[in-house]
Amino acid sequence: MSTAAVAEHGTSHDDHGGGHGHTSTGLSNNKLAMWLFLGSECLLFGGLISTYMLYRGRHVKGPGPDQVFSIPYTSVSSFVLLMSSLTMVLAVAEAQKRNIDKAKLWMTVTAVLGATFVGGQVFEFTEFYRKGLGYTTSLFGSSFYTLTGFHGVHVTVGIIMLMATVGMLKSNKVPGDKAEVIELVGLYWHFVDIVWILIFTLVYLIPA
Amino acid sequence: MSTAVEHASLGTDPNAEHTEHAGHGNSHYYLVALALAILTGLEVLLSYIDIGAAFMPLLLTLMMIKFIMVVLEFMHLRKDAKVFHFLFWSGFLLAIAVYIGFLATFKFFLQP
Amino acid sequence: MAIIEQPRTNVALPAGTGAPALVTPKEAKGMFARPVEPKGWRDWVFTVDHKKIGIMYGVVAFVFFIVGGLEAMLIRLQLAAPNGKVLSAEQYNQMFTMHATTMVFLFVMPMASAFANYFVPLQIGARDVAFPRINAFGLWTFVAGAIFVNLSWFLGGGADGGWFMYAPNSTKMFSPGHGVDFWAFGLQITGIASLTGAINLIVTCINMRAPGMSLFKMPIFTWMIMVVQFLLVFAMPVITVALFLLSFSRGFGGAFFDVKQGADPLLWQHLFWIFGHPEVYILVLPSFGIVSEVLPVFSRKPLFGYKFVAISGAAIGFVGWGVWAHHMFASGLGPISVLVFSMATMMIAVPTGVKIINWTLTMWGGKLRFTTAMLFAIGLIVEFTIGGLSGVTHAVAPSDTQQTDTYYIVAHFHYVLFGGAIFGLFSGFYYWWPKVFGRLLNERWGKANFWLMVIGMNLTFGPMHIVGLQGQPRRMYRYDESNVHARFWNAISTVGAFVLALGILCFIVNVVITHRSKNPAVKAPLDPWDARSLEWMTSNPPPAHNFDAIPTVHELDEFFHRKYAVDHETDEIKQIATAEQIMAEQMAHAEKDIHLPSPSYWPLVVSLSLPIIGFGVIYSHILIAVGALVTILGLFGWSMEPSVATKDDYEPPAPTDDAIKELTA
Known part of the structure; x- marks a missing residue:
């Protein structure tokens, strides 16, 4: 909840800068806030990842990690998310060249890739559940679903932000610098991607 | 009329110069994405072959390289x-x- | 409220001459018409002005100070005599839990936010914070969370696991009521407020400084606030994780604290204290900042070693991350962990000592004026040092093992929090009251307030050292008459608590008589204390736009350097200008076109949606969806609304610049 609320603020253009656009450092308030928020999120995901690392080997009941994980499947969905970062950065690049239409297109592609990833995650969860790993089954189950669930919620919030920005650009309702708004959404999106880079390696690839 | 709109259309924001840098084509981004894909492939490959004690340090190094690459290149932190x-x-x-x-x-x- | 945005040229416009605006009213408003120039209570509720928000933070925090104080009085009454019958064991558990929660999260933290909101922009020469609407959102979110936590009293009883709420003790099995759920979600909500507020203030400090104000020309209070906000930004997410794990365990059956499944009971302790130790500095550093402003002013000397005080503040903040496990020495961490954390804890005494020395040397040889503000500042140095010294005895692990969970700990943290944090806040009340309200608090009542509080706190918390070392356990809800020592000292503590309460009553009386008084002497002069920093370079109270002209800063203590200069012939410091002259010069160069952010409904809408989600988590999951929907809609409305009202938001629409030009040409 907290993350959703704050992330959306990042995109709202609150920079009044005394009404002159001058700031002490010459940098954008919004971008500073976004980077700070991402720095803060490191501590959030750090806590969740650490809890998982501590508990991943503990399953009195139900299956363990190596009994449920399917590396090829997760590799593909990780690859999809990784490529969504490419499309996102292309959207930002187009926006900075003032090609808002192209930017909108790339953002839509990014959102679709993100949705594919979330869909894959939902499928993966149902698959794990079928294999006997529920949320309350074991410490491994609880900590795994909490960590990946939090990440999934972050991706979902990112998709909402992308689609909202595209919609607002279409109806010309974005107050302020359009390229900057897209860049901020992009920063958030890449962050969600780098968190997955960590999760993919630490959670899936390291055998428990 | 919002002052923020004015300021953007005048191009006085610090991102304006930055736009010029990014302007030398998007091929750079494709290259980074390619490198990321290859590194991911390498990681997956590592988890299938047995290389003994070097496995963990190597895997974590690859992970960090990917992480830093996205932060520096895709999030533009390198030039920021x-x-x-x-x-x-x-x-x-x-x-x-x-x-x-x-x-x-x-x-x-x-x-x- | 003076929204300067409304163009002053009152040119009568012929119908239909409104020039095209980029955003039409319909688009800008979203769902509601925007509150452009609200009057009365609406002016406060929808405001984004950092000064009004600061005052509201202060008022709400003070209300919770009284609530937490009444809880403390009930605790002391229960322990006044053997076999206390004021509270049952269950009620006692709830009382000490809610007392601590209220004082930490609902009084000291928001009161520091009150000072930060009001004074950081003034001290750095800004017109407002970087994100005024997020500021309003932070205030209302805090209020929503604070009320949410306290609603538990009426809905089945408060949380009862102690303020650090150790799991598994706080899981459903041991605390089946809803108290802990309200506690966990309420703190989650106030956490959002803290996080957004912290991001806002850091960006403000980085980006909104007046021309010429480098980081090392920022007033020391602003410095300490900036350090605290960094601590908040990085510590809040850790407690967020812990609270989610607890809520998910209680609500959805997560296994995190289920020892049968192999859970480690230290998980919660670690996560809580990784947050909890920086939190200690979050509570006390703002007060350090306040006394670092007060001491130089009333010693008529610059702060001794300004850079050292600033850097040691940052050092405390940094080292504060490496000491969390000293709260857990008795939990069986293992010798290596205990050794490492013990050493780190002793190290953190160094930057704290640096501050104490700097304050003392600031007073050394100064022309001291013992106003109430100064007395509280000196009180902080003394009482905090006592608390700091007992703190060092905790750093020694073997002795800490004896002290853990005894009243000795209770004594220690009340000396640092009451004698440190709260004395600093009271010093700030007396020092800045004329700035905020344009009236000087009564000094005679102020001194009564101070002395009663000093005597009261030492009577209350001093004996706790003794009974603690004699083995009286913390959170003990009664004792029997055979324990002569406990009877004597606990009676003294209770008497002390009443003296303390009397002291705080004096403060309330002082505020009431100051604001009722018709005596012209209570009206504050422009520069009542002969102060040094930028917030005094404007009227009392400051106008909505803070400064008529944004000052250019050349020196640390800019205001002082505009008033005084060294006479090169005699080598003495001489006054070269009065505060009134400096103000007149500012007014002569007043900026003509000042844009201020406009009020907005959206922060309030989003804030109020959060407790709905909270009720949903506890009672009915449908409400979660309702609350989340309101949140999302609120955020949409928010993100589509420009931070400054467009001209056609006004009723009737304000003339555009082009139209004015055309007409006046």
Whole structure:
């Protein structure tokens, strides 16, 4: 909840800068806030990842990690998310060249890739559940679903932000610098991607 | 009329110069994405072959390279102001230090 | 409220001459018409002005100070005599839990936010914070969370696990009521407020400084606030994780604290204290900042070693991350962990000592004026040092093992929090009251307030050292008459608590008589204390736009350097200008076109949606969806609304610049 609320603020253009656009450092308030928020999120995901690392080997009941994980499947969905970062950065690049239409297109592609990833995650969860790993089954189950669930919620919030920005650009309702708004959404999106880079390696690839 | 709109259309924002840098084509981004894909492939490959004690350090190194590449290239931190580096890396490094300490108190790293 | 945005040229416009605006009213408003120039209570509720928000933070925090104080009085009454019958064991558990929660999260933290909101922009020469609407959002979110936590009293009883709420003790099995759920979600909500507020203030400090104000020309209070906000930004997410794990365990059956499944009971302790130790500095550093402003002013000397005080503040903040496990020495961490954390804890005494020395040397040889503000500042140095010294005895692990969970700990943290944090806040009340309200608090009542509080706190918390070392356990809800020592000292503590309460009553009386008084002497002069920093370079109270002209800063203590200069012939410091002259010069160069952010409904809408989600988590999951929907809609409305009202938001629409030009040409 907290993350959703704050992330959306990042995109709202609150920079009044005394009404002159001058700031002490010459940098954008919004971008500073976004980077700070991402720095803060490191501590959030750090806590969740650490809890998982501590508990991943503990399953009195139900299956363990190596009994449920399917590396090829997760590799593909990780690859999809990784490529969504490419499309996102292309959207930002187009926006900075003032090609808002192209930017909108790339953002839509990014959102679709993100949705594919979330869909894959939902499928993966149902698959794990079928294999006997529920949320309350074991410490491994609880900590795994909490960590990946939090990440999934972050991706979902990112998709909402992308689609909202595209919609607002279409109806010309974005107050302020359009390229900057897209860049901020992009920063958030890449962050969600780098968190997955960590999760993919630490959670899936390291055998428990 | 919002002052923010004015300021953007005048192009006085600091991102304006930055636009010129990014302007030398998008091929750079494709290359980074390619490198990321190859590194991911390498990681997956590593988890299938047995290379003994080198496995963990190698895997973690690859992970960090991917992480840093996205931050520096896709999030443009490499060419961006120092203060952004400070804000992000202080959070990231603090998280690493604190949580390694946290796991160490559970003797996590002494497990076989 | 003076929204300067409304163009002053009152040119009568012929119908239909409104020039095209980029955003039409319909688009800008979203769902509601925007509150452009609200009057009365609406002016406060929808405001985005950092000064009004600061005052509201202060008022709400003070209300919770009284609530937490009444809880403390009930605790002391229960322990006044053997076999206390004021509270049952269950009620006692709830009382000490809610007392601590209220004082930490609902009084000291928001009161520091009150000072930060009001004074950081003034001290750095800004017109407002970087994100005024997020500021309003932070205030209302805090209020929503604070009320949410306290609603538990009426809905089945408060949380009862102690303020650090150790799991598994706080899981459903041991605390089946809803108290802990309200506690966990309420703190989650106030956490959002803290996080957004912290991001806002850091960006403000980085980006909104007046021309010429480098980081090392920022007033020391602003410095300490900036350090605290960094601590908040990085510590809040850790408690967020812990609270989620607890809520998910209680609500959805997560296994995190289920020892049968192999859970480690230290998990919660670690996560809580990784947050909890920085939190200690979050509570006390703002007060350090306040006394670092007060001491130089009333010693008529610059702060001794300004850079050292600033850097040692940052050092405390940094080292504060490496000491959390000293709260857990008795939990069986293992010798290596205990050694490492013990050493780190002793190290953190160094930067704290640096501050104590700097304050003392600031007073050394100064022309001291013992106003109430100064007395509280000196009180902080003394009482905090006592608390700091007992703190060092905790750093020594063997002795800490004896002290853990005894009243000795209770004594220690009340000396640092009451004698440190709260004395600093009271010093700030007396020092800045004329700035905020344009009236001087009564000094005679103020001194009564101070002395009663000093005597009261030492009577209350001093004996706790003794009974603690004699073995009286913390959170003990009664004792029997055979324990002569406990009877004597606990009676003294209770008497002390009443003296303390009397002291705080004096403060309330002082506020009432100051604001009722018709005596012209209570009206504050422009520069009542002969102050040094930028917030005094404007009227009392400041106008909505803070400064008529944004000052250019050349020196640390800019205001002082505009008033005084060294006479090169005699080598003495001489006054070269009065505050009134400096103000007149500012007014002569007043900026003509000042844009201020406009009020907005959206922060309030989003804030109020959060407790709906909270009720949903506890009672009915449908409400979660309702609350989340309101949140999302609120955020949409927010993100489509420009931070400054467009001209056609006004009723009737304000003339555009082009139209004015055309007409006046």
